[in-house]
Amino acid sequence: MKEKIREEIIKKRRDLSKNEVLEKSKLILNQLIKMDEFKQASTILFYISYDNEVLTHDIIREYISVKNVIVPVTDVQNKNLILSKLENWDNLKVGVYQILEPRKEKMINVSIDDIDIVILPGVGFDEYGNRVGHGKGYYDNLLKEIKNALFVGLAFEFQIVRYIPSNINDTPVDLIITENRIIKC
Numbered sequence: 001m002k003e004k005i006r007e008e009i010i011k012k013r014r015d016l017s018k019n020e021v022l023e024k025s026k027l028i029l030n031q032l033i034k035m036d037e038f039k040q041a042s043t044i045l046f047y048i049s050y051d052n053e054v055l056t057h058d059i060i061r062e063y064i065s066v067k068n069v070i071v072p073v074t075d076v077q078n079k080n081l082i083l084s085k086l087e088n089w090d091n092l093k094v095g096v097y098q099i100l101e102p103r104k105e106k107m108i109n110v111s112i113d114d115i116d117i118v119i120l121p122g123v124g125f126d127e128y129g130n131r132v133g134h135g136k137g138y139y140d141n142l143l144k145e146i147k148n149a150l151f152v153g154l155a156f157e158f159q160i161v162r163y164i165p166s167n168i169n170d171t172p173v174d175l176i177i178t179e180n181r182i183i184k185c
Contacts, residue, residue, distance in 0.1 A: 003135070021052050021055060028155075032154070032177055044116060046071055048099055053154075060089070068085060069085065070084065070115060083109070091106035113147075117151075120143075120173055122153050124155070129174065131172070132164050140171060155176055156179060
């Protein structure tokens, strides 16, 4: 069932024009930055968007000098994400899966205990906070280790589905922000 949901939503996402992605992303991110939890957070883990995901490039650039911006680096061999503080957008390069990530020589290790908010990508979400990603398990492995952060999923409204099956390996998000609403899970 997750594979079917994944395929359908990825197709819809790919059909979006660049302008639609940009406009909807702005609405979503405006809601995010107005949240008290975001305003009060000092350390935020952002995903770096690609492939018509909710765009995070501009918000990362904007907050890089204001907050501790953390981004993931994909460790394919160990099937996990390594976290690095990002001090400059120019420290990024195209990495695994064609996603931008810090250059090895620019990586700054951080403790997961310092993270206040995790901004998560997802292919699809349900209103209970369950998510379906790309099926590789990188974020699921990371989320199990983070104990005291708020998990926020960013999604276009069409990425919200009625039900996503979950199991013990899945960690739900606390909030989902779409261009139309904030869903408290």
